[in-house]
Amino acid sequence: MSYKYEFVMGDEELPLKAIIHSVNEFNLHWHNKFEILIVLEGSVNVSIGKENYVLYEEDVILINSNEIHATSRNEDKNILLALQIDPEFYISCYSKFKNMKFHNKPINEKGYDGDNLNILKQYIANVVWCLNKKNNGYKLVVGSYLLLLGEYLINNFKYALLEDRDEITDGDLIRIKNIIDYTNENIGRNITLKEIAENMHLSYHFLSHFIKEKIGMSFQEYLNSIRLNKAVKLLSKDDQSITSIAYASGFPSVNSFNRLFKKYYNYSPSEYRDNLLSSKSKDDNVLQVNNEIGSYLEVDRNAALKKLYGYLKVSPREAKEDYSHGEDLKLISIDLNQEGQDFSHYWKKIITFGRASEGLRSNLQGQFRELQREIGFEYVRFHGIFMDEMMIYNVSLEGKVEYNWSYVDNLFDFFKEINIKPFIELTFMPSELKRTEDTIFFWKGNISPPRDINLWTDLVKAFVKHCINRYGVKEVETWYFEIWNEPELKYVFWAGSDEEYFEFYKETTKAIKSILGKLKVGGPSITHGAILGSTYIDRFLDYCSKEGIVIDFISLHIYPEYLLLDAIDESILEQLDDEDKLNLIPLVKKIYHGENNTFNTLNTVNNKILEILNYKPEIHVTEWNASSSNGNLIHDTSYVAAFIIKNVLQCIGNTNSLGYWTFTDLMEEQKLGISSFHGGFGLINKEGLKKASYYGYYLLSKLGDSIIKRGEDYIVTKKDDSIQILAYNYAFFDELFLHGDVSALTHKDRYSIYENKPLKEIEFTLNGLEGDYKITSYKLNREHGSVYDEWIKLGAQENMNFEEISYLQGISKPKMEIRELELYGEYRDKINIPVHGAELIILEKRI
Structure with a gap:
């Protein structure tokens, strides 16, 4: 049977299934499994045979195989864990189990010794933990806990033998x-x-x-x-x-x-x-959304599973990072005399920050200068060039439109100073042009279509002319103009229909091209969820093709998870203000598309372009990150560095850019995070501390311009007479996290949500090297280069003083080692990379 909310763990090789679910209606059923039912949250009615019980939070009940039983919702919401065990598992090693029928009365602290109940829950919690983590050999561990569980039931809980009881036939x-x-x-x-x-x-x-x-x-x-x-x-x-x-x-x-x-x-x-x-009030509108989307809402399992995991008895050895050796040593042999493949550093094409006005602030500019000095991106993308705070659009007392480009000039002059070009997202609507009152984010960006398309296109043309007059034709021809942001998310980023956006795109493109035909214009800047789950991109491409609009580039956003906002009625979203919309997001089910989502989405887009268009526009990912949620605590961890390296190497040749959102935590879509490590999007935190993700880009920036060889978890490149080897050890989220349980993700523990992986061992043999070489290695992992982990070691201090910040700046860098070797045709090196880690080796020939 199935439940409204259900997450099943286990596979065919195991004699059990663990089912986390919520009961919302009466269900009468039976099965040939021995079942242990635990109420993790709330209460539930349970009927077994003639007996009826109400089980409350932390109560346990045993249900024998083939016993007819029913569950139904009580007054409270509920979350249950059902552990269904094949009785043959016990019968095979203890034949008497076949004849045992355990008493069905609820097991709780009222009727049983608290220690007995806690031990029972400890065994069950360990089974669930092992099923979720899937460590090497986990099935053996699960089997051992099941045997301990069976022995404990037999010796501590009441049962009768089959011959003493009636058996259902x-x-x-x-x-x-x-x-x-x-x-x-x-x-x-x-x-x-x-x-x-x-x-x-x-x-x-x-x-x-x-x-x-x-x-x-x-x-x-x-x-x-x-x-x-x-x-x-x-x-x-x-x-x-x-x-x-x-x-x-x-x-x-x-x-x-x-x-x-x-x-x-x-x-x-x-x-x-x-x-x-x-109810028509705002609060009840949010409640109505909750009911509208039903199973798309996450079951709030977090607090419930925290209680269950509280029974885990973890030894110090188990609690540490897994540095055990993997099953195999990977041997990689490379002939450096072979022809290499041209390698463009496409991931340096675009970097991003929050919105235009934030780029005028000295603290953000200081971080940006250092980013450019150490890594050096080509373009920068941001929201809100036309927002009121940029003070561009003004109407005189006489009703005449007057444009003020002062802040735009300040911003673009700064870009020129640090050697980066603008990738201009044309948002949001100036208040004087808006058709509706709809806004987004803390800073109230107007998401309305224009009340008069001609006023909008006049603004766009004036803006383009000003840029050309100030920076020159040749310079502006290298810029990109992106029309709007995520228009498929109605009443989140676009308060109009799809058809209105298509028309808006056409008129904006015509306005830009009327000034200079060579300017690069594109869009629609939609999310991967719309690409994989709707026909939006197909209809957009088809519309442009029929209207004769040449698309210079396709822009899209890719994140590992997608919010199912499509399940919410547009009329409800239309009634919510900005705060209610932002409060709604955590309630909406997040769908994870798998660890290869970036690669798969780009393949889908490339295939759609080939099917619909007779030419190949550039593809730019103008937003991309390890999560779409600002405040997701994973953003500060070493995981993101491996995520960046893995996806950048995997997507070579599939896109022209992969724009990380964003380079800094200094952004205000919501109020600025209070903690130094609050899960902000950035590569750099608000105090200017570089996260492990920053150093992921730092290592990538040292790769050469020719690929000699690459595999699933490494790449070898060449530049002139130097060789670069980069390898990583990536681990994806575990099953519970992927199904919405974030109970294991806390402020001070952010690594318990991943699948467990052992140390990765790779031995490289490079043939064709003669002479003296300087060999430099950079180790990036939780111990070296992860400022979040160093911050935890420092006591997770908040409101840090200058000395504490300086200390973390100095200690939180990749480990660097240098040696000199004379090589006689071959170089061999074995590297050991912990999970969420990476290592770069550079061989530079000496004269």
């Missing part, structure tokens, strides 16, 4: 299944037990007694339960009257429906629906 189960199937098929009409008895050729009294004996409730009670289930589903839709729902659910009258509904739910049907759907 296969024939009974078939009969019950027939009764359930017949009832479900005919629920919409007034069926009776007498009808079912006649249909099954049984006496009424026998069948009545049989149902009560085997299911633990009368037929009428069972019928009422499934009728109420159907009624609740119908009440969530506001298109039927209470009378229609009563009869559609099989109730003989509206009065009986009202009476039973109030008995079970403490509300009348009308009150229940009103509470669910009818």
Whole structure:
């Protein structure tokens, strides 16, 4: 059976499944597994045979194989863990288990010794942890915990032998299944037990007694339960009257429906629906969204699983980073005399920051200068060049439009000073031009289409002319003009229809090209979720093709996860203000598309271009990061460095750029983070401390311009007479995190959410090297180059003083080692890379 919210762990090679789920309706079922049910949060009704129980938080109950049992929601929301174990696993090593039937009463501290209960939960917690982490040999560990669990149950909990108890037969189960199937098929009409008895050729009294004996409730009670289930589903839709729902659910009258509904739910049907759907206040609009998207909302398992994991007994050895050796030593041999492949450092094409006005601030400019000095990106992209705070669009008392380019000039002059060009995102709408009041973010960017397209295109043309007059034709011809930001996210970034955006794109393109035809214009700057889950990009390309609009570049945004905003009614989003929209985002289910999502999305886009267009525009990823959520604590960790290196090397040849969002934590989509390491997007934190992600780019920037060889986790490049070897050890998120559980991600522990991987050992043999060489190695991992990990060692100090910041700046760099060697045709080196780590080796020939 399945539940509304369900996450299943286990595979065919294991004798168990762990199911984390939420019960929202009455479910009667049975199976051939031995089940341990734990209430992680809330409470739930459980019926086993004739007995009915209410289980509360942290209660446990044992359910024997082939016992008919039912679960249903109590007044509280609930989160349950069901551990279903194949009894043959125990029978194979302890034959008496076959005849054991454990007592079904709830196990809690009232009836059992607290230590006994805690030990039981400890074994279960360790099983769930191992299933999630999948360490090397984890199935053996799971098996050992299951054996300990079985031994503990036998010696500490009550059971009876099979010969002492009645056993339900296969024939009974078939009969019950027939009764359930017949009832479900005919629920919409007034069926009776007498009808079912006649249909099954049984006496009424026998069948009545049989149902009560085997299911633990009368037929009428069972019928009422499934009728109420159907009624609740119908009440969530506001298109039927209470009378229609009563009869559609099989109730003989509206009065009986009202009476039973109030008995079970403490509300009348009308009150229940009103509470669910009818309120028009802003707060209730958010509540309405929650109900609208149903299973797309994350189950709030975090606090519940924290309690379960609290029973884990982790030894100091298990708690440390895994530096155990992998199964194999990878041997890589390279002939340096072979022809290399040209290698463009495409990842240095674009870097980003928050919005235009932030680029005028001295603290951001100081960080930007250092980034350019050490790494050196080609273009910078940002939001809000036309926002009111840039003070471009003004209307005189006489009603004349006046443009003020002062802040634009200050910003672009700074770009020129640090040798970077603008990749200009044409947003957001000036207040004087907006059609609606819709805005986004803390700084209220207007997401409205223009009230008059001609006023907008006049602004765009004036802007382009000014840039050409100030910086010259040849310079501006190298710039990029991107039309808007994520227009597919209606009432988040675009308060209009798709068709309106397409028209807006056409008119904006025509306006730019009318000034200078060689200028590079593109879009639509949509998210990977829209590319993989809708036809938006197809329709955009098709529209441009039919309208004769040449697209100079396709821009898109790629993140590992995608928010299912499509499931929310647009009219609801339209009513929410900026704060409510931002508060809604954490409630919406995040869909992870797998560790190769960047590569797969780019392949999809390339294929769509080939299918629809008869030419190949450039492809630019103008936003990309390890998470789309500002404040996601993973952003500060060493994981992101390996994420950057892995994806950059994997996507060679698939895109013209991979623009990291953003280079700094100094951004204000929401209020500036309070903690020094609050999970901001940046490569550099707000105090100017370089994160491990920064050094991921630093290592990449030292690669050569010709690829000699590359594989799944390494690349070897060449520049003149020097050789560069870069290898990494990447680990993706574990299964629980991918399914929405962030309970293991805390302010001071940010590495318990990944799959476990051992130390990576690679031995490189380079043939064709003669002479004296300087060999420099850079080790980047949690111990070397991760300022977050050093900050934790320092006591996770907040509001740090100058001395503390300076200390972290000095200690948080990759480990650098230098040696001199005379080589006689071959160089051999073995490197050991911990998980979330990378290592770069550079061989420079000496004269």
